[in-house]
Amino acid sequence: MDTEERARLIRAGDRRALARAITLVESARADHRAEALALLDALRSGPQALRIGLSGTPGVGKSTFIETFGLMLTAQGLKVAVLAVDPSSSRSGGSILGDKTRMEHLSRDPNAFIRPSPSQSQLGGVARRTREAVALCEAAGFDIVLIETVGVGQSETVVAELSDLFLLLLAPAGGDELQGVKRGIMEMADLILVNKADGDLKPAALRTVADYAGALHLLRRRPQDPRGFPKALPVSALVDEGLTQAWDEMQTLVAWRKTQGHWDRSRATQARHWFQEEVRQGLLAALNREPQKGLMTSLGDRVAAGDLTPEAAASRMLELLGRGR
Ligand SMILES: Nc1nc2c(ncn2[C@@H]2O[C@H](COP(=O)(O)OP(=O)(O)OP(=O)(O)O)[C@@H](O)[C@H]2O)c(=O)[nH]1
Ligand SMILES: [Mg+2]
Numbered sequence: 001m002d003t004e005e006r007a008r009l010i011r012a013g014d015r016r017a018l019a020r021a022i023t024l025v026e027s028a029r030a031d032h033r034a035e036a037l038a039l040l041d042a043l044r045s046g047p048q049a050l051r052i053g054l055s056g057t058p059g060v061g062k063s064t065f066i067e068t069f070g071l072m073l074t075a076q077g078l079k080v081a082v083l084a085v086d087p088s089s090s091r092s093g094g095s096i097l098g099d100k101t102r103m104e105h106l107s108r109d110p111n112a113f114i115r116p117s118p119s120q121s122q123l124g125g126v127a128r129r130t131r132e133a134v135a136l137c138e139a140a141g142f143d144i145v146l147i148e149t150v151g152v153g154q155s156e157t158v159v160a161e162l163s164d165l166f167l168l169l170l171a172p173a174g175g176d177e178l179q180g181v182k183r184g185i186m187e188m189a190d191l192i193l194v195n196k197a198d199g200d201l202k203p204a205a206l207r208t209v210a211d212y213a214g215a216l217h218l219l220r221r222r223p224q225d226p227r228g229f230p231k232a233l234p235v236s237a238l239v240d241e242g243l244t245q246a247w248d249e250m251q252t253l254v255a256w257r258k259t260q261g262h263w264d265r266s267r268a269t270q271a272r273h274w275f276q277e278e279v280r281q282g283l284l285a286a287l288n289r290e291p292q293k294g295l296m297t298s299l300g301d302r303v304a305a306g307d308l309t310p311e312a313a314a315s316r317m318l319e320l321l322g323r324g325r
Helices: 003-011 015-026 030-042 062-075 095-099 123-139 154-162 175-180 183-188 199-218 243-259 262-287 292-305 310-322
Strands: 050-056 080-085 112-114 144-150 165-170 191-194 231-234
Touching (some): 003 015, 003 123, 050 243, 123 154, 154 165, 154 183, 165 183, 191 243, 292 310
Parallel strands (some): 050 144, 050 165
């Protein structure tokens, strides 16, 4: 099938074409890569989705949240795609796949599309595939693309760079556990949702919300936020409480950012970031191909033997790379 036909099917909302295209961008084969680039180019400047990044530690309720929140959105007539960035190779091969049971209703909803995470241990590679999958889902006309990641540090940064809104899902905690969330992660959050605010856990959840509201207040005000944001809110994904309010807050924030120009600016900055990242990854990949790989070894041997300084050897190597070798 040629690129034009693939692009046409995806734009028309053909699920199988979308799924196949995601498989295509996940492939490492050079000919697939060329096809993927052509396809992404053909789909450029299509409709925009609202990309929502969602991060949280294992067991906090991400899957349950996506199920409940996703169903709330599809009930409003919105089309929802769910993707995952899963940096840990041990979980590869299907954290979401296993999760489909937890997203039982959403996975059967005709207005939802759930894609298992690609299995690759290298975060850079996963990020690229996910970003391209997001672009494909946008082209396919999804209104919302949810991008899930397990909170393990680096992956939140990747997801934040992929999304228009970044949600941090937390569990109710005892007071001093506030320290557990790294400042850098908190600074990325647009909404902190304290999940499991139900039953016996409700009082603790409300205390946690108050703690984080206080902590957010102390952070430096970001230009992309109207007064009052970022916010901390209690939710229960299990009994479906607080999700409507959370969605209202998301829409308020998005509307403000759009009118103030932050939305477009952020998309442009992200595009630039991914371009630079792609070049960096390409250079690293080039070092692992011949003849560069062999040169790295032979120059390294000479450095180790004391024949060349590390600086001189590096300079020679970079010169060769610059000449496109
Ligand atoms: N009480 C209560 N339990 C919840 C809520 N949301 C999720 N849980 C429970 O918490 C456990 C973990 O939920 P998951 O949705 O699988 O959590 P997750 O973040 O996807 O976990 P991983 O996929 O392992 O990272 C399950 O037993 C859920 O039923 C909630 O709002 N309230
Ligand atoms: Mg899960």
